Amino acid sequence: EPEVTQTPSHQVTQMGQEVILRCVPISNHLYFYWYRQILGQKVEFLVSFYNNEISEKSEIFDDQFSVERPDGSNFTLKIRSTKLEDSAMYFCASSEMGTWNYEQYFGPGTRLTVT
């Protein structure tokens, strides 16, 4: 069964460094998402992406964050200058279409630790 994959599974970085989190969505999916979960808190939406453009973003997704689909398979989340409060589990998700009746499939997550 096709699945969303994410790399790395765990990333440790120093405050102020740039990180890139990578995702490979399911191959025929057109809509891509990033969510994050700070330890002990609920999952929060960051951004949705379709047709090489951001379609929606949350207040969390400020200028420090960017997303890109650099080729036909990868979908990346970049954090330009990490802060301690960026430490979280980051989940990528994809769906075939963007309407409500299409399910979002989640990757296993990347645990980001900022020291």
Add this chain to the structure above:
Amino acid sequence: KNEVEQSPQNLTAQEGEFITINCSYSVGISALHWLQQHPGGGIVSLFMLSSGKKKHGRLIATINIQEKHSSLHITASHPRDSAVYICAVRDTDKLIFGTGTRLQVFP
């Protein structure tokens, strides 16, 4: 802004018990999701509902659109059902998540 509330926050059960987890939301929605999160952190989708009831194995999910309420039931619970169960509602592109219900099933 939609608020998603789940109850209970924590639940312990003996193997074989019938489990119910509740979810309420504040604004009308197009779809509601039930997801499962294991200790390693991965999220697995269990159900997507827009109306009525769905069943998959020992899991049953119901939704009452008028009351803005959904329930997830687990029949004949088993220790392997131990996980965090999360309700999420669809709002435009995104999912808005509840805080989750931590379920522990003891043999």
